[in-house]
Amino acid sequence: MNLYVILKRTFDTEEKISISNGEISHDSAEYIINPYDEYAIEEAITLRDAHGGEVTVVTVGTEESEKELRTALAMGADKAVLIDTEELDSSDQFTTSAVLAEFFKDKEYDLILGGNVAIDNGSGQVGPRLAELLGIPQVTTITKIEVNGTDVSIERDVEGDVEKIETSLPLLVTAQQGLNEPRYPSLPGIMKAKKKPLETLEIDDLDIDEEDVEAKTKTVEVFLPAKKEAGKILSGEVNDQVKELVSLLRSEAKVI
Amino acid sequence: MSKKVLVLGEVRDGELRNVSFEAVAAAKEISSGGEIVAVLCGEGLNEAGKALIHYGADRVVLAEHSLLSTYSTDGYVQALLQVIEQEKPEGLVLGHTALGKDLSPRLAARLKSGLISDVTSLEQAGENVVFTRPIYSGKAFEKKVITDGLVFVTIRPNNIPSLEIDESRSGEVAALAVDVKDLRTVVKDVVRKASTGVDLSEAKIIVAGGRGVKSQDGFKPLQELADVLGAAVGASRGACDADYCDYSLQIGQTGKVVTPDLYIACGISGAIQHLAGMSNSKVIVAINKDPEASIFSVADYGIVGDLFEVVPLLTEEFKNVLVKS
Numbered sequence: 357m358n359l360y361v362i363l364k365r366t367f368d369t370e371e372k373i374s375i376s377n378g379e380i381s382h383d384s385a386e387y388i389i390n391p392y393d394e395y396a397i398e399e400a401i402t403l404r405d406a407h408g409g410e411v412t413v414v415t416v417g418t419e420e421s422e423k424e425l426r427t428a429l430a431m432g433a434d435k436a437v438l439i440d441t442e443e444l445d446s447s448d449q450f451t452t453s454a455v456l457a458e459f460f461k462d463k464e465y466d467l468i469l470g471g472n473v474a475i476d477n478g479s480g481q482v483g484p485r486l487a488e489l490l491g492i493p494q495v496t497t498i499t500k501i502e503v504n505g506t507d508v509s510i511e512r513d514v515e516g517d518v519e520k521i522e523t524s525l526p527l528l529v530t531a532q533q534g535l536n537e538p539r540y541p542s543l544p545g546i547m548k549a550k551k552k553p554l555e556t557l558e559i560d561d562l563d564i565d566e567e568d569v570e571a572k573t574k575t576v577e578v579f580l581p582a583k584k585e586a587g588k589i590l591s592g593e594v595n596d597q598v599k600e601l602v603s604l605l606r607s608e609a610k611v612i
Numbered sequence: 613m614s615k616k617v618l619v620l621g622e623v624r625d626g627e628l629r630n631v632s633f634e635a636v637a638a639a640k641e642i643s644s645g646g647e648i649v650a651v652l653c654g655e656g657l658n659e660a661g662k663a664l665i666h667y668g669a670d671r672v673v674l675a676e677h678s679l680l681s682t683y684s685t686d687g688y689v690q691a692l693l694q695v696i697e698q699e700k701p702e703g704l705v706l707g708h709t710a711l712g713k714d715l716s717p718r719l720a721a722r723l724k725s726g727l728i729s730d731v732t733s734l735e736q737a738g739e740n741v742v743f744t745r746p747i748y749s750g751k752a753f754e755k756k757v758i759t760d761g762l763v764f765v766t767i768r769p770n771n772i773p774s775l776e777i778d779e780s781r782s783g784e785v786a787a788l789a790v791d792v793k794d795l796r797t798v799v800k801d802v803v804r805k806a807s808t809g810v811d812l813s814e815a816k817i818i819v820a821g822g823r824g825v826k827s828q829d830g831f832k833p834l835q836e837l838a839d840v841l842g843a844a845v846g847a848s849r850g851a852c853d854a855d856y857c858d859y860s861l862q863i864g865q866t867g868k869v870v871t872p873d874l875y876i877a878c879g880i881s882g883a884i885q886h887l888a889g890m891s892n893s894k895v896i897v898a899i900n901k902d903p904e905a906s907i908f909s910v911a912d913y914g915i916v917g918d919l920f921e922v923v924p925l926l927t928e929e930f931k932n933v934l935v936k937s
Contacts, residue, residue, distance in 0.1 A: 370884050373751040380752060391866055449717070450726055472713075475749055475865055479729035481717035484685075488721035493796035494685055496714045514710045515811055516860035518803040523796055533866040534859045570760075572726025576742065577755040581892070587911040589903075597915050598925040601897065602933055604913060609895045611817070611874040612841070612930070 357409035357503070359400040360463070362456060362470040362482065363393035363428060365421040373580065380578060389424045392471025394431075394538040395531035400469050401432040402536065403503060409466075410434045414459065416452050418442045422554065429549035430541030436554040443559060446571035453485035454569040458562045460490055465526055467508075472497045472530035480530070487528035495521055497532035613739065614646035615763065617703035618696065621652045621664050621672075622711055628660045630814055631707035631767065633667040633774035638767050640668055640775065641734050642703045642741050649673060649699055653680040653691050661785035668775040672785040673699070677792040684795050688715050689722065691790045696723070698788065701762070708766035709813065716766050725762040732771040732871070732892075749865045749888030769814045770871050805860045812863065815844035817874045820863055820890070821856070822848035824879015824900065824919055828856050833923040834878055840930050846870065848886045864889035876926075878919040882907030899923065 368386040375381060389397070400411045412435045413428040415421045425436035439455055441447060460468070468487075473480035480496075487494035499518070500511035503525070510521045513532045541549070559566065588604075590597040605612045617639040621632040632650075639648045650669035652660055654676070661672035675691040692715075696704075704719075706712040708730045720727035731743045732753075740757045743765055747754050758764070812818065819838040825831055831845065838845045846868070847861040863870055865885040875893035880886060882898070882905055890896070891910045898911035899922050908914045915922055 367748065373748050375752070380748065448726065450720070450724075453717075453721060477747055478745075478749065479717075479727075480713050481720065481727055481729060484714065484717035485721040488689075488718045494714070494718065495797055497710065513860065514802070515813060516805050516858075518805060518860075519799055520801040520803070522798045522800055533862070572758060572760045573728055573756050574759045575754045575756050578747070578752060579755075580752050581750075584910060584912075587896070587898075587908065587914055589908065589914040589916060594915075594917055594921060595925060597917070598922060598929050601913055601915060602926070602929045605874065605895070605897070606933065609874075609912065611895045612934075 357403060357407045357466045358464050359404055359409060359411045360460070360465050360468045361393065361396045361400045361411065361413045361428070361433065362468065362486070363397065363413055363415050363424065364390045364471070364474045365415065365417055365424040366390040366474050366476040375578060375580060378578060387420070387424065389427055390471050390474045390476075392473055392475070392531050392533070395533065395535045396469035396471055397428050397431055397433060398536045398538040399501065399531060403467070403501075407503060412437060414439065414456070416441055416455050419556070425554055426549050427541060429552045429554070430545040431539055432545065435552065438554065438556045439562070440556055440558050444566065444569070446574070448571035448573045449479055449481035449485060450572045451569045453482050453489060455559070455562065455564065456482070456486050457489035458564050459557070460486070467503070467525060468528040470528070470530050472532050483528060483530040490528070492526045492528055493523055494528045494530070495523060496530045498529045499532050499534040501529060614644045615642060615702040616647045616649065616699065617643040617705060617763075618699055618701035619648060619650045619669065620692065620706045621650050621660060622707055622709060623652060623654060623657060623660050628663055629707065629709065629769070630774065631709060631769040632664065634769065634772045635705045635707055635767055636664060636668045637775045638731070638734060638765070638772050639703060639705045641736070642705065642763055644736070646702070647671065649701065651675060651692065651695050653688060655681055658785060665781050665783040665785065666777050666779050669783065671783050674785065674787045675790045676787050677790050679792045679795060682799050683711050684797055684799065685714055685718060686795045686797065687792050689718055690792050692719060693722065694790045695788060703763040706766045708768045712766045716764070720764055723762060723764070725764050726758045726760065728756050728758065728765045731765045731767045734772070746892065750869065750892050751888065768871065770816070805858055810842065810844035812844045812846050812861070812868050812870055815870070815872050817841045817843035817876070818846045818863075818870055818872045819843050819876045819878065820846035820848065820880060821851050821878050822880030822886070823850040823854060825851060825856055830920075831857055833920065833927070837876070837923055837927045837930070840927050840934065848880045848883070850881070850883070877907050877911070878923055880907050881905045882910065
């Protein structure tokens with residue numbers, strides 16, 4: 357099987373977020389593979405081990421993303437591709453998916469996997485957009501996948517319910533939590549990863565006219581939520597606290 | 613400049629979801645007085661169509677086909693493209709629901725348009741409409757505009773107030789026979805897991821449990837409280853990892869992001885990943901034995917105490933006052 361994983365380097369949102377010059381400050385931030393993309397990598401490796409083939413991880417980003425690609429290689433992916441889009445003036449999900457579609461145009465793929473959403477931007481658009489541009493079916497938020505020849509059985513999470521789906525390759529899926537437990541890179545894995553192929557492509561290497569991938573949306577402001585005032589910790593006998601709470605929720609907060 | 617805006621209504625178990633009415637309100641803002649056309653896919657949706665008119669839609673198109681009674685990506689893409697071809701809207705609004713998340717990027721790719729996902733508020737700013745959406749799991753927000761073409765957004769449930777219902781409003785509800793074929797993904801079965809039927813992402817009140825509930829049985833008092841309040845039950849990752857409940861209940865950075873009117877956190881310490889999923893709730897109540905638990909830092913009201921003592925008392929108290937009122 358030819359397996360591809362599209363992954364994103366993301367800001368670890370466990371980090372404290374601050375804003376400088378109207379943008380999220382990236383100084384001293386920790387970066388990680390988007391957690392949902394880790395599920396996709398793990399599943400791709402598992403499927404390759406069961407069915408044979410190769411796992412290629414692909415990211416659209418800047419040269420810093422090499423670190424996350426190496427981590428994916430250390431987990432067990434075979435090859436990595438970095439599409440460096442630093443030179444693009446504007447970029448949004450329209451751009452990223454158009455760039456990826458151009459990359460995949462001449463590739464042979466059976467299954468493309470990604471996370472269902474990235475924890476930084478949180479829009480969840482690139483996977484389905486790419487599937488449409490490639491003209492292949494998609495199944496999003498999957499929690500189980502079985503491949504048998506070209507037949508694919510999938511379970512997906514739909515707001516808590518489980519949908520059982522039958523479809524076939526080629527296919528794009530996006531991973532939901534519960535799909536698997538991603539492995540940590542082993543020490544031998546990390547050593548091996550250093551020798552695995554990591555190809556870097558620039559926009560010029562792809563058949564892309566910058567105007568054609570220009571962003572369709574623009575961020576005009578970034579801001580932090582208003583700081584919450586300290587809450588009220590109730591005191592006294594527990595019975596009285598409960599009575600006070602119910603009364604506050606009705607008269608002060610007016611939510612009941 | 614007025615715009616014609618299309619809204620996709622979403623019907624589940626025969627009922628329109630609240631987010632569909634909220635989407636009509638968002639469309640109204642985007643349209644600046646232009647026509648609002650709601651679309652419903654499936655069969656036998658006349659009544660739902662009328663409800664959308666009562667909530668502010670000017671006209672409703674029923675895209676009818678037997679293959680549309682269950683959602684499929686291909687089926688809905690095909691149907692909506694036919695409606696869009698007929699209506700030629702300048703705006704498009706969907707709910708940021710499981711359906712909307714699956715469908716909207718695919719449709720945007722086909723229409724070669726931008727898409728602003730998970731919008732929580734919107735405002736006019738000169739010629740443009742500016743959309744606000746959470747980023748970094750709700751730790752920050754961004755304001756975005758569409759710079760080119762179709763104004764296409766999905767809205768997060770429970771954030772944009774729907775318009776007042778007006779049952780005297782009338783408008784055309786017309787069927788459009790659409791052509792739907794060659795579905796490449798087939799839904800064989802749906803296993804219902806969401807226990808109460810109150811969906812977490814749309815619930816006005818959520819009662820959530822963490823490691824402090826200690827066992828599967830420990831969720832019972834939470835469920836009883838939820839039943840009294842008509843609330844949904846949620847959980848922290850800790851509770852899910854410990855197998856106290858199903859992952860479908862998980863709220864947090866991985867899991868669901870929720871913004872109910874009232875969030876009651878029981879035995880949840882408030883790990884940053886959990887806060888990412890609920891800290892934008894309107895009112896937060898924390899019940900925890902540990903006065904140092906970080907959940908108290910986001911809580912509006914806190915009770916330091918054992919949830920197994922506090923929650924049943926709370927259930928009783930709510931029963932008392934809700935019966936009286």
